[in-house]
Amino acid sequence: MLVERMRPHTSTIFAEMSALALRTGAINLGQGFPDTDGPPSLLADAAANIGSGINQYPPGVGAPELRAAVAEHQRRFYGMDVDPDAVLVTTGATEAIASAVLAFCEPGDEVVTFQPYYDSYAATIALAGAVLRPVPLRPNANANANPNPGGQRPPGFGFDSDELRAAFSSRTRLVLVNTPHNPTGAVFDREQLTLIGQLAAEYGAVIVTDEVYEHMVYDGREHVSMATLPGMAERTLTISAAGKTFSVTGWKIGWVHGPAELVAAVRAVKQFLTYVSGAPFQPAVAAALALPDSFYAQLASDLQRKRDLLSAGLRTAGFTVFDSAGTYFVVTDVRPLGYEDGAEFCWSLPERVGVAAVPVSVFCADPELGRPLVRFAFCKRDEVLTEAVARLVALRAPAG
Ligand code: GLN
Secondary structure (H helix, E strand, O other): OOOHHHHHHOOOHHHHHHHHHHHHOOEEOOOOOOOOOOOHHHHHHHHHHHHOOOOOOOOOOOOHHHHHHHHHHHHHHHOOOOOHHHEEEEEHHHHHHHHHHHHHOOOOOEEEEEEOOOHHHHHHHHHOOOEEEEEEOEEOOOOOOOOOHHHOOOOOEEOOHHHHHHHOOOOEEEEEEEOOOOOOOOOOOHHHHHHHHHHHHHOOOEEEEEOOOOOOEOOOOOOOOHHHOOOOHHHEEEEEEHHHHOOOOOOOEEEEEOOHHHHHHHHHHHHHHOOOOOOOHHHHHHHHHOOOHHHHHHHHHHHHHHHHHHHHHHHHOOOEEOOOOEOOEEEEEOHHHOOOOHHHHHHHHHHHHOEEOEEHHHHOOOHHHHOOEEEEEOOOOHHHHHHHHHHHHHHOOOOO
16 A cells, blocks of 8 residues: 555654553663653743644744744854744754755655664655665774773764765765764764765755754764855755754754755745644744753753763673764664674563663664664663663673
8 A cells, every 4th residue: 555665664663662662661762752841931831822822823934933043043052144034943853854855856866864864864765756875874993992081982983984975976966964963872073064065065965954962962072063164054954953952852843944945945845744833832942942051051961961871881781882972862782792683682672671772773774784783862860761771780691
């Protein structure tokens, strides 16, 4: 029944693993969503908006106060000069990405992205009849080294510049960049983004950036937004959302901004996917974007502590743990625990020790690349992480 191009994408690992976690009563470190609420002012504002009748269709492009707040956020954090009229509000970042892919790709056009990738990318590219050109992200050397020898953390995932270059062709239409990166926790630096940008310019490709984890970068790192690099604003669509930043992943309020003609193309598709959504949430998110720096700093420092707690526990439990520089996630290698296949490991983990995680192979066009890797989410209360670690330590092979 289902069209052929969607057949490889019938279910999402997040739904499957969350259902398994529920069935087995496991702690769910699979799907990345926080288990605490966002800022009280945001929640109160949304409730008040519902109570005061902000419940009908918002403008197709989004509530004016949210478009202005996104522009101001981009100025405040990145020094960007964004016209509120160039901001389009979407149903989460996912809709913005899907709309962009559908807006720019003719069947057979190519989209360069990094693998492992967030699962909706591949499904959306397939829907458009476009072709995914994946560039591998591989763990750098030294994983599982002492996590902090003299302040030096072991590196996480990176790409090879020759492999990146080889992914481009005359059919490249889009480059889809996710930084901070789900699932690896990689945060692309200026040099990496500059190379991606140069290649996009050379091949005349539009760059679409998914920056939903922009406020979750650790150890003093900086989030670099592609559109701030010289010459890049004119070819870049910048996408983010409220879900992660304000711990409201179920609200699905996202946005995209960029050059007027590119945003207009995205809007042409977006208006026929959901038309609009989230009327009472949009003005509430607008107010939250103006929260003081202390809110944003606290978010990052809380998550950094959680990353450390879970990463240390996973090392104790015997996993190889790769450095997570950002996001909600840390990636591990399960081979030291005697497993070759992360998917097999994840399907049995809830029953065995009462913890759920997701296999990285499901985020790969080439499953071999992620075969022994498993992603854990650390966006959970400290006591939940501590309990998860206590359970995972039971996996450690008995001595002798
Ligand atoms: N973005 C979240 C993750 O990667 C959840 C996505 C989802 O449930 N579709 O875990």
